[in-house]
Amino acid sequence: MFSFLQVDTSTVSFNVDLKVFNEGILSKVLYWISDKYIISWKNESDIATITIECKIGSISKNDIDILKERLSQDFIDFKTREIINQETKTIRELLLVKAFSATDDFDEKCLFPMTEELL
Amino acid sequence: MYHLLPFRFEPLNDHYDILVNEVGDYLIEPLGTAHQIANREINENEELFKDLTANFFISETKTPALIDNLASRYRTKKSFLDSFTSLHIFVLTLRCNQNCIYCQASSRDKNAKQSDISSTDLDLAINLMFMSPSTAITMEFQGGEPTLAFEKLKYAVEKTEILNKEFEKHITYVLCTNCINLTSLQLSFLKEHNILISTSLDGPEFLHNQNRGKTDGYQNTIKGIQNARDIIGHDRISALMTTSNESLNFSKEIIDAYLQNGFSEIFLRALNPYGLAKDNIWDDYNTCFLSFYFKTLDYILELNFKGIRFVENFTTLFLKKILTPFCIGFVDLQSPAGIINSVVVYNYDGYVYASDESRMIAENNDYSFQIGHLSDSYNDIFFSSKVGEIAQVWSNESLAGCSDCAFQAYCGADPVRNYSTQGDPYGYRPKSFFCKRNKAIIKHLLLLMDEHPEVLKVFKSWIK
Numbered sequence: 001m002f003s004f005l006q007v008d009t010s011t012v013s014f015n016v017d018l019k020v021f022n023e024g025i026l027s028k029v030l031y032w033i034s035d036k037y038i039i040s041w042k043n044e045s046d047i048a049t050i051t052i053e054c055k056i057g058s059i060s061k062n063d064i065d066i067l068k069e070r071l072s073q074d075f076i077d078f079k080t081r082e083i084i085n086q087e088t089k090t091i092r093e094l095l096l097v098k099a100f101s102a103t104d105d106f107d108e109k110c111l112f113p114m115t116e117e118l119l
Numbered sequence: 120m121y122h123l124l125p126f127r128f129e130p131l132n133d134h135y136d137i138l139v140n141e142v143g144d145y146l147i148e149p150l151g152t153a154h155q156i157a158n159r160e161i162n163e164n165e166e167l168f169k170d171l172t173a174n175f176f177i178s179e180t181k182t183p184a185l186i187d188n189l190a191s192r193y194r195t196k197k198s199f200l201d202s203f204t205s206l207h208i209f210v211l212t213l214r215c216n217q218n219c220i221y222c223q224a225s226s227r228d229k230n231a232k233q234s235d236i237s238s239t240d241l242d243l244a245i246n247l248m249f250m251s252p253s254t255a256i257t258m259e260f261q262g263g264e265p266t267l268a269f270e271k272l273k274y275a276v277e278k279t280e281i282l283n284k285e286f287e288k289h290i291t292y293v294l295c296t297n298c299i300n301l302t303s304l305q306l307s308f309l310k311e312h313n314i315l316i317s318t319s320l321d322g323p324e325f326l327h328n329q330n331r332g333k334t335d336g337y338q339n340t341i342k343g344i345q346n347a348r349d350i351i352g353h354d355r356i357s358a359l360m361t362t363s364n365e366s367l368n369f370s371k372e373i374i375d376a377y378l379q380n381g382f383s384e385i386f387l388r389a390l391n392p393y394g395l396a397k398d399n400i401w402d403d404y405n406t407c408f409l410s411f412y413f414k415t416l417d418y419i420l421e422l423n424f425k426g427i428r429f430v431e432n433f434t435t436l437f438l439k440k441i442l443t444p445f446c447i448g449f450v451d452l453q454s455p456a457g458i459i460n461s462v463v464v465y466n467y468d469g470y471v472y473a474s475d476e477s478r479m480i481a482e483n484n485d486y487s488f489q490i491g492h493l494s495d496s497y498n499d500i501f502f503s504s505k506v507g508e509i510a511q512v513w514s515n516e517s518l519a520g521c522s523d524c525a526f527q528a529y530c531g532a533d534p535v536r537n538y539s540t541q542g543d544p545y546g547y548r549p550k551s552f553f554c555k556r557n558k559a560i561i562k563h564l565l566l567l568m569d570e571h572p573e574v575l576k577v578f579k580s581w582i583k
Contacts, residue, residue, distance in 0.1 A: 028523065031519060031520060031549065032548075035547075035549035035550045073130075077129075077130075077153075077154075078523070080128075080153050080157045081127070081128075081523050083123075083157040083158075084123055084126065084127075084153075085125075087122075087123045088123050088124055088125040091122075091124060091181075091182065091183075092125045092141065094186065095141060095186065095189060095190050095193060096193070098186065098187060098190035099190040099191070099193040099194040099197070100194065100197075
């Protein structure tokens with residue numbers, strides 16, 4: 001995240017290098033601030049320009065500092081999550097297959113004849 | 120070099136991250152630890168390396184040697200799915216003899232008999248219940264006040280017992296009643312058929328009466344509870360409270376009232392956005408509820424430290440998910456969601472609903488979670504396209520905001536609440552109180568256990 005600028009009293013903008021933080025990461029970071037801000041997003045080459053505008057009221061200097069710190073941490077955290085998700089995708093699938101492969105014991109004999117019998 | 124195993128993380132406070140693996144085991148480590156793990160900065164000589172390996176966060180081999188063990192534990196965590204719907208709620212009537220200010224069920228006048236379930240529909244509902252593949256079933260009678268339609272309850276239990284000679288299911292009967300109307304004859308029937316009572320007690324007299332809209336509500340309820348205890352047994356009655364706006368200032372008084380009336384546990388239940396309660400000022404209430412919960416839990420812990428065993432059941436549900444390898448039967452904290460998978464409602468109006476809250480929404484002419492009519496076949500109800508649509512949004516593993524959440528294993532998905540509060544069953548986590556509340560409570564519990572060994576000891580005693 002770079003070029004963090006206050007555009008006006010209710011709007012800030014910043015740029016993100018998509019080679020460092022891809023669109024998936026960017027979407028997840030922005031999702032969690034979308035309750036308070038209207039978000040615009042424009043890509044040029046590998047640089048995303050994000051403009052965020054307060055839905056209510058203006059944004060103070062203190063708000064900007066807090067937002068900047070939060071976004072910086074969220075980018076790092078969601079990037080870390082993506083590394084974990086990507087590297088563990090296969091093992092997670094294996095885990096689920098092993099967990100549920102032997103549980104398909106839904107007893108159709110118990111269910112279907114009973115429907116007619118009871119109704 | 121080690122290999123990563125699936126886990127999620129989140130800052131717990133300004134100093135620590137919580138790391139939670141796929142089966143809910145957790146570690147509390149300094150901020151930035153997850154980043155270090157992912158970037159292979161943990162040295163195999165470090166104590167943390169051993170902890171991470173032993174707890175299935177990393178593996179020295181690409182596939183961990185004990186993956187079958189991990190898979191078995193994952194399956195255990197999801198074992199509530201094995202038997203499908205086990206809680207079958209029968210709404211016998213909407214008639215009620217109280218005027219609760221927060222009524223979530225849109226109850227009707229006690230003489231409005233057109234609000235009772237018909238005998239034909241009751242038969243059909245019992246038949247559907249027996250179609251459930253679950254070998255253990257809870258048959259719960261709700262209202263309104265179901266004792267106002269006691270003949271229907273009596274008929275339902277007796278018919279179920281006859282049919283169960285063939286089906287041989289383990290059936291638990293629960294009657295949700297305010298206890299006010301219970302006669303000795305009715306109580307004898309409950310005793311004879313081993314029926315549990317779940318009643319409502321909102322706290323001390325002034326609060327209970329205020330919430331219930333009756334000046335004699337408390338006295339009648341306490342008298343009813345005592346009569347019931349005398350006939351069916353002290354331990355056959357449990358009580359629930361609902362935290363109204365008025366309740367929020369009376370933590371200590373509520374707990375003391377429970378103790379004085381012989382209860383050793385409570386469920387600090389937040390108001391739900393259904394029925395009359397839908398018009399509450401929710402932002403204010405939600406913030407205050409969390410303060411109320413923390414304050415009340417502190418008081419309950421104080422009592423336990425003094426040797427008075429008293430259990431908070433909402434906390435216990437989270438603790439079971441955090442500290443044990445097992446799943447819980449509480450439908451609000453399941454993923455896939457408890458609706459349909461664990462609970463179904465046979466309503467007085469002849470329709471089948473995905474959950475208790477679903478039928479409450481229907482009282483506002485919104486039938487989004489009505490999944491069929493009692494005369495429909497089991498397959499047409501439970502495997503319908505509507506259920507298929509609901510299934511798209513009932514797993515927190517695949518919901519935005521939940522899929523990466525460190526607390527996913529301890530939480531659940533609730534499409535009906537999302538729909539009711541946000542107009543969309545998918546839900547929007549940044550504004551979800553369900554999300555905010557559960558995260559705040561889970562974080563609070565984890566920090567309490569981490570920082571106060573004496574609290575951990577009490578909590579462990581609650582889940583035994």
